[in-house]
Each structure stands twice: as C-alpha cells, then as structure tokens.
Amino acid sequence: MELWDDYEATYRERTAGSEAAFERLQEDVPAGVASTYRAWDPYPFVVDRAEGPYLYDVDGNEYLDFDMNNGAAMVGHAHPTVTEAASDQLHDGTLFTHPHELLGEAASALKERWSMMDKVRFTNSGTESTMHAMRIARAYSGRDTVLKIEGAYHGVHDYALISKATPEGQVGHPKRPNKVIESDGIPEKTAETVEVAPFNDLDAVESILEDHVNEIGALIVEPIVLAKGVTQPYDDFLQGLRELCDEYGIVYIFDEVKTGVKVAPGGAAEYYDVEPDLVTLAKSIGGNFPVGAFGGREEVMSVIEDGTAHYGTYNGNPLVARAVETVLNDVLTGEAYDHVNRLGQRLADGYEEIMADHGIEGHVENVNSIGMVLFTDEPVENYRDYLEHIDVEFHENYWFGMLNQGVLPHPHDASQQWTISVQHEEEHIDEHLDAFENIAPRLADEQA
Template sequence: MLRNPITISSELVEAIVVREEAAFKKRTPRSLEIYERARTSLPMGVSSSFQAIPPYPLTISRAEGSHIWDYDDNEYIDFHLAFGSLLVGHSHPILVAALRDQLGRGTLYSLPCADTVLLAEELIRRFAPIEQVRFCNSGTEATMDALRLARAHTKRDKIVKIEGAYHGHHDTVLMSTKPSAEAAGPADSPNTVPASLGIPGDVKNNVIIAPYNDAEALDRILSEHAGEVAAVITEAVLMNVGIMLPLEGYLQSIRDITRRHDVLLIFDEVKTGVTVAAGGITELYPVEPDLICLAKSIGGGMPIGAFGGREEIMRHINHQEVLHLGTFNGNPMSMRAGLVALTQLFTPEAHARAIGLSKRLADGYLELINAFDMPMHITQIGAKGCAMLRHERARNYRAWLEIDMRLAYAYWLFLANRGILFPPGFDDQWTISIQHSEADIDRHVDVFRQFVSELAH
C-alpha cells in the first residue's frame, strides 16, 4: 500500500474526459454511424445492455490473435477478450481448422455427439469437485440450472447471494448486483435490491444478500433462516467489481458454515475457470463446493455453459426429477471448440505463458503506480488482473462503491484511443490470451505510463 498517494483533481480528470471523448469520436465515425442506425432496430443499439457504453460502442469488423479492428480500421490490442471468454484469443488457426471441419459435418443435431462425452470427461478431469456435468449455452443458464438443482436436492426455496456479484440475468440472481449506497442497506445485512424491473416480488423474497469476505455475517444469516436456504452461490474470487480476493480462511469458513447448516455451496466459475488455473479456483484454493458453474473460456469462443457436481446431486437429473432441456445444449460446434481448446491449446506451457504475461502486466502497472504515487492498487490472478482505482485494497462491494467512476471512464477512453482495448465499463478486468505477446504487454504498460504521468502532472 502506498503511504502518501497523490490526490487527483476532478478538474484534471474532467479535462481528460472531454479531450479523449473528442478524440474517440474523431477516430470512430463509422462506429457512431452504425450505432445510430442500430438504435432504430435494437433497444439501446445493442444486443446486450453491457455493450452500450459511453460515448457509444465500438463496432468491430474483424479480429485475429490478440488484436481486434473496428469499422474505421483502428487496431487495438484486445485485453477485453469478450469479457474473458477468449483465453484462446481470436481466430486461432488450430481452432479455425477444427470448426471448419465441423461445419462440413453439420452445425446442429439436437442429438448426442461424441465430442460431448470427451469434453465432459475433460472437465471432470480438470475440476476435482465435478463427478457429472451437463452442458448448456451460457453462464446465465449454468447458474439458473445449478440453483434449480440445489432447490430440488434440499427441498428448500431460499438462496443466499453475495452483494456485488453477477451470476447472469435470470430473475433469482439479478439481485444486488450494483445497488446504490442508499438502497443497499446495512453493510453486514444488505437489502435485496432487484437490478431490473419485471422480477416478481416472490422471487425477491426468496433471495437473501450477504456481504463478501464476511463469514460471520453468512453464519448469522443462515442461522436466522435455518432450514430455509437451499444454497449459497458465490464467485470464490469476486470478478464483477474489478477483482476481489478472498481473505485468508474465508472460503474454508463458508464451506464449513454451509456444511454445518446443511446448505449447498455453489461456486460460479464462469469468469475464473480455466483463465485462473487449469483446474480453476479449486486448484488455487483447497475448498470444494457442491456444484460448479462454468462458461466463457471453456468454449474456445463458442457459446457454452456447464454445471456439475457430485453424483448424489446430479442424480436428480438422472431420475428426471429435475428437467434440464435445450435445443442447442451440447451442440457440435461448441463441443468441438471446447474440446480443441482444452485438450490441444490450453496446455500447461500455454497456461504458464499467459499467466506469466499477466504477471508482467501487473508488475508494470505496480511499478508505475508506485513511481507516480497513484491512489490505485493492482490485483492479478492467473491470466486476469485489474487496476482498482482506489488507494486501499477493496474487500467487499461497499469499498468498491468508493471508486471515482469518472476517473475510471477517463482511464478506459485514454487507453482505447491509444490502441488498448479493455472491457467496457469500470468493473471488469483484463484477460491475457495464449496469443498475446510480450510486445503487447509492453505497449499496454507504455500507454498506462502516459496516463499516470498526465494524472501526476
């Protein structure tokens, strides 16, 4: 932690925003043109509200390796990677060849294919808590199905969700994802705040919110609702408020607490998964949940989701007590992409290289933060990392609320205008693919140097 970080003037930040917005608009006129046209046929001009960012979203024309191009042919080094879905990078030649082969064999059967079995076996091999697994098409579907399974197994209705966590956009988990400080309630006993209209009150009443990194609060909540809670769903490492690491002993504590209360523990590894380690979070932290949800990078860039756990829980599907359905579940394109990515591309050497580059980027950031006395800190885990624009390390959502969002916007614009593409918004993190190079990392660090140098002077 820095002892005497500088104070960054809001006037300077605003001046940077005004200048960088003007530069962004000057260099991306076709993106603006396409966006304005899109707004007449698409609400907000996009197909996912996450994509609608100020001043307007970039429209992408192509991508290859670690680079991506917009419709004005501006080139970017891509650290967004589809919100971390592309550990494989863009258009990897081995993956492209495999998908072309599968295209010639058919894109959709809605019948079993052999790759489904092979990919399931690979996930079971990598993720120790999984004894059986089912495939779906997104992280949202994975958490939705895992929670249904948990309710069936326990014969209980209530769910505990962590404040600030995002587990997809189905009703049960679209609660307290980004509540305002005024609506959030007490820090140790947060309110349940729906993130969208259209969620029934009965659904809200079955969701209880707990603070991250507070095992005592979770124990109290489960005691107050004894015999009512089916599962606690959480990211072991919180990923939608930058990156928040668990305090020492926290994960083991919540594992012990949930067992004592006979409540299932679900780890959402949609964003962590193979991007943090070959076997995900449970490879890094020796804590085994009852169910794991996966998506994003396990699909090699194709739509995918998966949920799995112990056979005694998954058997409710075997016995047809819990329905899990989907026309595109286990589709041959996604199965082929996932299998090739996990068995041919995500080798131990490739993993180690991507994680090493992520550490190189984090070290470069840290050196500059210390050199310029920036009120920021760095968190890196596996191929992911982020600069939290806050002096003290954030341990929960309430601390994250203190971030200067205007500074975060200036940071995104500054980097984008110089060819470094981050996820849209201020709450995500970088991802390093197996196709990034040292030159990509060094260019990123150089642009960040320009940014903090201006903030310091």
C-alpha cells in the same frame, strides 16, 4: 472535465464510421447492442473483425485487446487450432438432438480439471448454467431459498439480478445487505427466496444461515468477485463457506463462469483448494463459442434423472462440444498457463511501477490471467469497499485515454478486469504499459 473533453474529442475524431454505424444499429436493435451493458457514452466503436490479440473497427483502427470478449477469449481471437476444429465439424453437422461421442469427450475434459465433478451437463451460456445449478441445488436440498453474495453477478435470470449493483443509498447494513431487485419485470416475490450476504465476512454469513435455518438450500458464490474488479477472498473465507454448507446441509455452488479454466486449469476450486458441490462454467471453456456447463457430485446431479428439469435443443451440440474439447485438451496446456501467468505478472508489475513513478494512488489485483488496476490505495475486500474507494469517473478517463492509443485495457467500466490470452506476447504487454505511461502524467495531475 477538461481531460474527459479532450479524450472524447479524440475518440470521436478516430471513430466517425463507428458513430454512423451505431446510429444505424439503433434503428433495428434496442440501444444498438446485443447486450445492454455494451452501450456506453458517447457511443461504442463498431467492430469489423478480430484476430489473435487484436480487434479492428469499421474505421480501420486496430485495438490491442485485453477485454477478450468479457473474459471469454482466453484463447484469443480466431485461434487457428480452434478454428480448424470448428471448420472440420461444420462439414459433419452442427446440431444433433441425439447423443454423440463429442458430448462425452467434452464432459470428460472438464471432469479431469475439477476433481469433485462426477457428472456434467451443457448449456448455452453462463446465465443458463447458474439458473440450472440453483434449481438443482434447491431440488436436492428440498429448500427454496438461495444465499448469494452482495455485488456478485450470476447472469440475468430473475434470481440472479438481486443486489448485484445496489445504489449506495440502498445498501442497508453491511452485515445484512438489503435485497434490491435490479430489473423491471422481475416480480417482487422473487426476492422472498433469495438472501444476500457480504463477501469476506464468515460471521455475517453464519448469522444469516442461523436466522434462515431449514430455509436456505443453496449458497452460490463467485470465488473471486469479478463483477467488482478483482475482489479476492481472504482468511480462508471460501473454505469457511464449505464448512458452513456442510454444517447446515446446504449445496455449495462455485460460479466459475469467469474464473473457470482462467485462474488455474481447474479454476478457482483448484487455485484456492476448495471443493464445492456444483460448479457453473461458460466463457473461456468454449474458445468464443456460445457454451455453458454445470457439473458436480453425482448425488446432486442425479436429481436431473429424477424429475428436475434441464432441457435445451442446443445443449451440448457437436460444434461447441468440439470447441470445448479442443480448447481444454489442445490449447490450454501447461505451457499455455505458464505463458499467460508470466505475462499477467509482467503487466501487474508494470502498472505498479508506473503508478509509483508518477505518484498515482493505486494498486493492481492480479490472479494469473485476470487482473485489474484500482486507482486507490485502500483495500477492496467487498462491495462496500468498491463503492467507497473506486472513483468511476477517474477510471473512465483512464480507460478512454488507453483506448485512444489503440489499447483496450479491459471491458468498459471500472467494475471489470483484463484477460491475458494465449495469443498475447511480451511485446503486447509492453505496448499496453507504454500506453499507460503516456497518460500517467495527466492522470496524476487529475488525481492530485
């Protein structure tokens, strides 16, 4: 507690203006935030502006940002190329509820990156993308049940908020996770059309499919479970799921809202060389504009033309279509990927070296632009490993220790991960590591 008390006192001293601004926000906005997860103790700092790799709060503090809008900002903040394109589009209109050529240009840019993607529809968020993908998969397969992975996050529609962060005492058997609804207001009957499987266990997945043959019509998976650090697939798990989906006639959905265009130009499908039937996207495809998308094989996507609902006034509006086309064609180039991948490795190596020097138990999970330091020497291959091995309070001390030095190491909480943007440079990685070096001795004492 002594370490936390020191960090909290320093934080309060640095952010008095944020505390006052947050109190005012709570008068008008539930919990004072636009998304409930963004609130934390003692209070979140309140942002004034952002530019490049930096955030600035209302107290004038500068933060070197590796949160990057929960991973939505692989282009960084206010990237000049994206800003110029969006500014130009403002003068030509920001919403057409009629077809326009930018719609096709943005769709084509996505299709070039995902070889299995024959057709694309746009949405306004990752939640909308996964919701529609599940609906389309059900319609195509003719079956009502979706199989998801324990601990995975697929947005906040009713079918997604099941067994995302199940309390330890309610998890059930590791090969047959309990189905736990995680929000008030979701009907109990919703869980009747969702099954839950463990990550990195093909035998358990197949057993569930056998028990629900002719019921499960869709399997949705985060190819890297980014709701729990950076939990990577092992032993051809993703390819094994592809084979099971083929055997059981199931639509295979890759939720690439977080991994899409970040771990490779064609996301995790390219990185792991697996072809799903549908891919859901959002976040970094839009350069900080509110956009989502889903696409896939023509025969699956064609159900939209045959009566499966996908509507939305703002879907594929020209402003975000212009942003998507610009991000994919002009900003996230081959050189950009070489740059962020090199920086990601530099950051991961630096953490490993500092932990070794100070005797801190931990390791880094890193996939190009995405990474996370885990303060445990144990492998984390699924949700149960995360619950057992991650000390959330210890990680909170680390996070606030970094924040007080002006480095936002990743979104708040041990379950998150950092993002390297195209506007980060080597000097920013070194600044990040210097901050960790500064707090490492106290962390080592705390862990001892």
